[in-house]
Amino acid sequence: MAKRNLYLDTKPVEEAAELYLNALRPVVTIQYETIPVTESLNRVTRHATYAKYSSPLFNASAMDGIAVISERTVAATEVAPVTLKEKEDYIVVDTGDPIHPPYDAVIMAEDLVETKDGVQITASAAPWQHVRPIGEDIVAGEMILPSRHKIRPIDVGVLLSAGITRIEVVKRPRAAIFPTGTEIIEPEDTPREGSIIESNSRMFENMVIEAGGEARRFPPIIDDYEQIRDNIAKAVSEYDMVIVNAGSSAGTEDYTVHVLRELGEVIVHGVAIKPGKPVILAVVEGKPVIGLPGYPVSAYIGFENFVLPVLAMMGQTALKKNEVVTASVSKRLVSSLRHKEYVRVKVGKVGDKMVAAPLARGAGAAMSLVRADGFCVIEQHSEGVEAGEPVQVELYRDKAEVENTVVIIGSHDLILDVAADMMPNLHPGMFVSSTHVGSMGGLMALKRKEAHLAPIHLLDEETGEYNLSYIRRLFGSGKIALIKGVGRTQGILVKKGNPLGIKGIEDLPGCRYVNRQRGAGTRVLFDYKLKQLGIAPEQINGYEREAATHMAVAAAVGSDGADAGMGILSAAKAMDLDFIPVGPEEYDFAVPLEYLELPHIKAFIEILKMDEFYKRLDELGGYTYERAGERILNI
Amino acid sequence: MAKRNLYLDTKPVEEAAELYLNALRPVVTIQYETIPVTESLNRVTRHATYAKYSSPLFNASAMDGIAVISERTVAATEVAPVTLKEKEDYIVVDTGDPIHPPYDAVIMAEDLVETKDGVQITASAAPWQHVRPIGEDIVAGEMILPSRHKIRPIDVGVLLSAGITRIEVVKRPRAAIFPTGTEIIEPEDTPREGSIIESNSRMFENMVIEAGGEARRFPPIIDDYEQIRDNIAKAVSEYDMVIVNAGSSAGTEDYTVHVLRELGEVIVHGVAIKPGKPVILAVVEGKPVIGLPGYPVSAYIGFENFVLPVLAMMGQTALKKNEVVTASVSKRLVSSLRHKEYVRVKVGKVGDKMVAAPLARGAGAAMSLVRADGFCVIEQHSEGVEAGEPVQVELYRDKAEVENTVVIIGSHDLILDVAADMMPNLHPGMFVSSTHVGSMGGLMALKRKEAHLAPIHLLDEETGEYNLSYIRRLFGSGKIALIKGVGRTQGILVKKGNPLGIKGIEDLPGCRYVNRQRGAGTRVLFDYKLKQLGIAPEQINGYEREAATHMAVAAAVGSDGADAGMGILSAAKAMDLDFIPVGPEEYDFAVPLEYLELPHIKAFIEILKMDEFYKRLDELGGYTYERAGERILNI
Known part of the structure; x- marks a missing residue:
């Protein structure tokens, strides 16, 4: 080797x-260069910078009105107004005009009455009233910016007002x-x-x-x-x-x-x-x-x-630090004492606590960085954290955004991406985040108060009914609602052209199969069908090989490593695979009643009723949505 | 008119x-354009973007090692190792290499023993172990970015991995x-x-x-x-x-x-x-x-x-929102019911509370925007807030920076700017902020726990001693320390060439004078000198005209609106004015004992002892600093 x-x-x-x-x-x-101030945004100053000119450059009127000699106004009162003559007693000034001796005060235009002899005033003007003294804002020689300062738009303005047109900055x-x-x-x-x-x-x-x-x-x-x-x-x-x-x-x-x-x-x-x-x-x-x-x-x-x-x-800049929040971690995270570990997490606020749901931990999972809201850092001396324990999360989204995010944990479907895409466009500042752990995992997350909604598609083998019996069993009465989602078709994904001629689940023994993870509704359905047909799991080559989403199954079937897997039509379509329907199923949302009135949860349910949403479902293919968004159960 | x-x-x-x-x-x-993904940082997507390729593009080795046929490894144990032959039973793979049938698992290099016949393994390989399945990260057809998404560096990477090289964004x-x-x-x-x-x-x-x-x-x-x-x-x-x-x-x-x-x-x-x-x-x-x-x-x-x-x-971007903190306002803010008012404030953390010190409120005071840490917003329906009341402050600095800022309120001196400039360079992340309200105002701020340090220069008319008697009178025993600052020279600032031939305070009646505000140490000194000379304030033309800093006095004297004002030599020098010395004085720092051990307060006091600080004082001119930084009183 x-x-x-x-x-x-x-x-x-x-x-x-x-x-x-x-x-x-x-x-x-460290290297430096001198550049025009007008191009210095976000650059870092080398030295402290001192004003070259004062601002204002002269004593200036702070108002639109007239400049007067204050001692000539002392006698003016409401009952005994004083009349001032232009050029002699006053000159007209606009805001910013210079005030020179003998003038030493300004009277506002609003306080003047014009008469045929001049203007009448009914109150005296105090010396220097409404006059901005020279250097009121900036005095020549004064330090305006310190060294190592990152230049902001307001700094550009002030530097120029102070007569500084070029500045030395860090390269x-x-x-x-x-x-x-x-x-x-x-x-x-x-x-x-x-x-x-x-x-x-x-x-x-x-x-x-x-x-x-x-x-x-x-x-x-x-x-x-x-x-x-x-x-x-x-x-x-x-x-x-x-x-x-x-x-x-x-x-x-x-x-x-x-x-x-x-x-x-x-x-x-x-x-x-x-x-x-x-x-x-x-x-x-x-x-x-x-x-x-x-x-x-x-x-x-x-x-x-x-x-x-x-x-x-x-x-010579400061390292940007992300905001750190304390969140409750939604599943056990085991880590080695041998290293510090960065676990990407989705973060949301459910009830009064922040929850962090770990994403894929593989080093190759770049999408998990795109999807993540932050990192949960497990220090080197720690063996990890238990589910429900508080962890510190370095956020790289705004905390306010995280707090206005609908936290969805449960079964995967492509329609969740569509809703996530529509939400911030319809309701700026609101977001949808979903983590895929299968239907049962979603219901468990609801129970632990780690999610607002759990999308589920769980078939009751005895009644043939979807979803209802599961949430009845798991939640007490008056606790939860089921919001109707979509109907979709489950089936067998096979390579384009179906080279092995698979017609149904009965043909799967002998093929290389890729399964879904334990707790996934699709796996529950597959097990039910196997049982109906009397096929033992051991007869399925690849029963133990697990993929976490419909799309991951589709990708495996699209490669040379697998022949078939169960999943939904939209995933087959997205990967250009053939699809052998097995049967329709119901993909709904379990929601604890306490969250139903939250603005972002209401907004999410409204999306399920929108024509734009249905249009995009039709593009994905294989969905029905007659009662989508309807509340069908309070138990 | x-x-x-x-x-x-x-x-x-x-x-x-x-x-x-x-x-x-x-x-x-709204206008759109299509641009290369490599140039799309911070641009906003028009549509949701779907992956063109999966990533990885194929089933790939997740480790450096060998690709094996898992069923040929099942018999391997510690006591009965199995020997595998290259080309026949395995091929050497590096991380990322493709894995094809018949190979369906990878064994890490670390777990192999080389022998003359091939490599020996002591454990079986589970099917698909250490293989990254095709699409593990991204599946072709999957949504990778939603619409209206601001593109980050990681998004650029993922878009390219998914085969997207051009993207439509908002212009x-x-x-x-x-x-x-x-x-x-x-x-x-x-x-x-x-x-x-x-x-x-x-x-x-x-x-x-x-x-x-x-x-x-x-x-x-x-x-x-x-x-x-x-x-x-x-x-x-x-x-x-x-x-x-x-x-x-x-x-x-x-x-x-x-x-x-x-x-x-x-x-x-x-x-x-x-x-x-x-x-x-x-x-x-x-x-x-x-x-x-x-x-x-x-x-x-x-x-x-x-x-x-x-x-x-x-x-199509989100409006950036500044962090809002609750702070106690350090002085009464009166505002009109007729408008919403934005008051610029300096913010710091003193003890366990945030304090907001209002800056100049004039619309022309651009420097106050440069100096401010945030805005205190007084709503239209409010008449203002009383000193000490909580206000909401929109911060435009990081809260962490604000919390590591030495809050100085009191008498103004140019050396405070020098210390503020040196601090973040010596101690990145630590800052000095100063608000100028005069010596007495500073001591009051200390009493109200709104500042860490108060720079003061207060002459006791009876003893001729500086500062000590004032803080003895105001603070209880065991509460406060006086840290020696600098010696400086007070004098009369007059125009270059001293056209009025002013020789001392006795010559001021008849001139146009500019005074400092009530509570300023320089005003205390001026009043003391007037009293010594038997001159009444009414004899001083401009006694009521107040400027808030030494530099503001210097600017007024430099203009045609005033002939003289009292201030320090460095201000005269910065504005190129003549200076008639009146006498030396002591400019020290009062510090409550409870703050002395805070890292940023210690760092500030250390600066007072540094050669670089003295060098810069010499450049300003007029300072002595024999005992600077020394603790001269605990009472």
């Missing part, structure tokens, strides 16, 4: 980051980004067997921009020691930092760490973090060079923990 | 905004910005008498960019009806919205509202908001045209309340 480089260190995260920053501080030079750190790997292709290329579409570098590019840096993304380099070395060496001489993606692990073609040992010093290789362990933190010619793992989630977490602090140091 | 347009409506803020958005909704068209709304006014000049021009440096348009430009729009700032237009009309009419045909600055009020040359009545429909003129009343909200040819007042604070508040919602509507 080829040489592998199995043994990485696994330094604790904080120790690794500190070690690296300490190695960089003495060698990295944006420039990062070179190298994707590596023989198997990777560009997004516009047509993927072939074994291809991986390169996308991490584009994520990094945008993360660099968000952190105030400039990014240059280079085309992918193949897994070749010399090519990787030469490209890094050249980039180090031209950029402020270099990011190399993938090849940071211990695989047969992971050259990066060897290249960096040749070119400079590797400070850290391997961090006790999950996902994201194979990180390389190196210094080459006084510049940071960072190797990040290839799995998108590992790459993202590595970037957040190790690249962002370096960019902050070089750009 | 010229015609004025005195009577504006004053619609409540929310009513005005709603009226305007309702007028715009039917006529404004950035394009705003034309017109500064108007005959008196305004460009920042690079040399100001003359009556000039106002135009800076609002540059602030707007950057606020538009921050809100996700594009801005085109045009050169200033003079106050001329036709020119204003023609420029607006042309811009309306070329841009998505137009912002006209100043000329929105009722002055003699405020043409904007008349122009807009000619060109289109004025929906609102005048809003019950302070500052910011003279706002014009108009629709011309189906496009929003907004006139904003000229005072920078009014302009800013008008933009926030009326332009941002329009940009959000046109760009």
Whole structure:
């Protein structure tokens, strides 16, 4: 076998980051440039900035009216008005006009009565009334912005008013980004067997921009020691930092760490973090060079923990901190003492508590980052948390958004995505979030007060009735409603053209099957059908192979690893598979009565009654919706 | 007198905004464009986006190791290992490599023992172990982003992995910005008498960019009806919205509202908001045209309340909401029932409560926006709040920053700016905030637990001693420390060259004097000196004219409105004035003992002992600092 480089260190995260920053501080030079103030938004000042001019530049009228000599007005009262003559006793001024001796006060236009001899006033003017003194806002020589200040729109305005037109700021750190790997292709290329579409570098590019840096993304380099070395060496001489993606692990073609040992010093290789362990933190010619793992989630977490602090140091900016909330975790999370673990979670507010529902934990699950509302961080010294225990969640959505989110946990259907898409458009600031744990899992989540709604499709084998008997059994009376959802058709998903000629469940023994997870309504239905037909689970090759959603079943059947799986028509259609109907079923929503009057829950139920919703269901295919949104049970 | 347009409506803020958005909704068209995904950061999606490819694209190894046929491994145990032969029983795979039939599982490299015949395994491999199934992350046809979603770096990555390279997004709304006014000049021009440096348009430009729009700032237009009309009419045909600055009020040359009545429909003129009343909200040819007042604070508040919602509507983005905290207001705020008022405040955490110290309320005080940490909003139906009452503050700094800020209230000195500048550089995340209310005001703030430190310079007329007797009188024993600050020289600031030949306080009667506010240490000193010399306050022309800081006194003396004022040498130096010394004084910091051990308070006191601090004091001029930072009293 080829040489592998199995043994990485696994330094604790904080120790690794500190070690690296300490190695960089003495060698990295902060760079500066002088730019026009008009182009300085979000840039960071080098020095404290002092006003060149005062603002206002002169004593100025604060009102539209007349400038007067205050001592000539002292006698004016309601009963004995004083008449002032233009040019002699007063001049007309608009707001902002200069006030010069002998004038030393302003009377508002509203307080004047015009007469044939001039204007009449009925009260005296105090010296300096309605006059903005020179420098009232800014005095020449005064400090207007401190050093290391990030310039906001109001700062641009004030700098210009104070006569500052150019300003010295920290240069944006420039990062070179190298994707590596023989198997990777560009997004516009047509993927072939074994291809991986390169996308991490584009994520990094945008993360660099968000952190105030400039990014240059280079085309992918193949897994070749010399090519990787030469490209890094050249980039180090031209950029402020270099990011190399993938090849940071211990695989047969992971050259990066060897290249960096040749070119400079590797400070850290391997961090006790999950996902994201194979990180390389190196210094080459006084510049940071960072190797990040290839799995998108590992790459993202590595970037957040190790690249962002370096960019902050070089750009002299503050690291942005996400809001942290305490939430109750909806299922047990086991973690190893060997690493700090970042678990992506969906967060919502149910009743008076925040709940965090863990998403897929795999390092490859980039969609879980898209879907997540935040990270639940399990520290290295912890073995994990039990279901229901409080955890700290770093939010990356606004807390207000999270609080206005309908939390759905239960069976998966594509219509949940449609509702999630429609909600914020119909009700800005309201959202729908769904986690897929199967129908029974959803009802359990309702019982534990971790969700507002549970979508379910559970067949009572005895009555042939859907859903009602299950929630009757699980919830007390006066506790829950069933909101009618949609009718849909379950069936067998097979490859296009049905090459094995499958006609029904009776044909499945002998095929490679992909099943749904325990507790999923589709699995309940499959078990019921097997029993009806007298087929034992052991006769099904792949009965133990579980997929978590209809779409995951469809994907497996679409590949060369499986021949059939049970699921809904819309999933077959989305993946262009053939579909053998098994029977209709009812997909409804269980909702505890206490949530029915919440504005976002009402809004969700209203969506189920909308023509736009039905139009989109028709596009997906295979749905009926006669009574959708109707409340059919209070027990 | 010229015609004025005195009577504006004053619609409540929310009513005005709603009226305007309702007028715009039917006529404004949201525009879209298709752009490369790689350039889509922060853009807003038009439609829901569905995956083109699955990710992974194929069943893939999740580990570095070997791909095996699971049924050939079933017999393997610790005591009876099984040997597998390359090509026949297994192939070597790296993470991400495709797994095809007959292979259906992966064994990690770590679990293999190499032998001369092949590799030995000591445990069976379950079917599909360590295999990432096709579509595990993303399934082709699955919704990856909803409509109206603001694209983040992770979304860019996932879109590309899913084969999406171009995406339809909402076009950035394009705003034309017109500064108007005959008196305004460009920042690079040399100001003359009556000039106002135009800076609002540059602030707007950057606020538009921050809100996700594009801005085109045009050169200033003079106050001329036709020119204003023609420029607006042309811009309306070329841009998505137009912002006209100043000329929105009722002055003699405020043409904007008349122009807009000619060109289109004025929906609102005048809003019950302070500052910011003279706002014009108009629709011309189906496009929003907004006139904003000229005072920078009014302009800013008008933009926030009326332009941002329009940009959000046109760009289909969510309005960013600032965090709101409850704080205790440090002084009485009187407000009128006639308007909603935005009071700029500094916010800090003292003890266990947040305190909000109001800043200058004038509409022209742009620096108060720079210095502020947030707005305290007094609703229209309220007459204001009493000192110590809780108020809601919209923060525009992070709450964490506010909580790590040293809150200084008391006498003004330029050295406070120096410390504020040094603090975040020495201790990232820690800040110094100062509000200037004079020495006595500072001690009162300490008593009310609204500040951590009060800088004071209070002369005891009987003993000639500074500061000690005042804090002894005000605070109980064991409650407070006095931290030595700096020695500085008080004197009379006079114009360059001292044209009136002032030699001392005895020469002030007959001059135009500018005084400091009641409670200021400098005023206490002035009163003491007047008394010593037997001069009555009535003999001082301008005794009642008050300025709030040394710099404000210096600015007044630098203008043609005053001849002399008392202040410190560094202020005279900053404004290039002459200075007649009156005597040295001691500027120290009173600190309640309970705050002395807080990390940010300790950090502040440490700064008082630093060479860099002394170097900067020497640059300011006139300071001594032998015992700075020393604790000289615990009582």
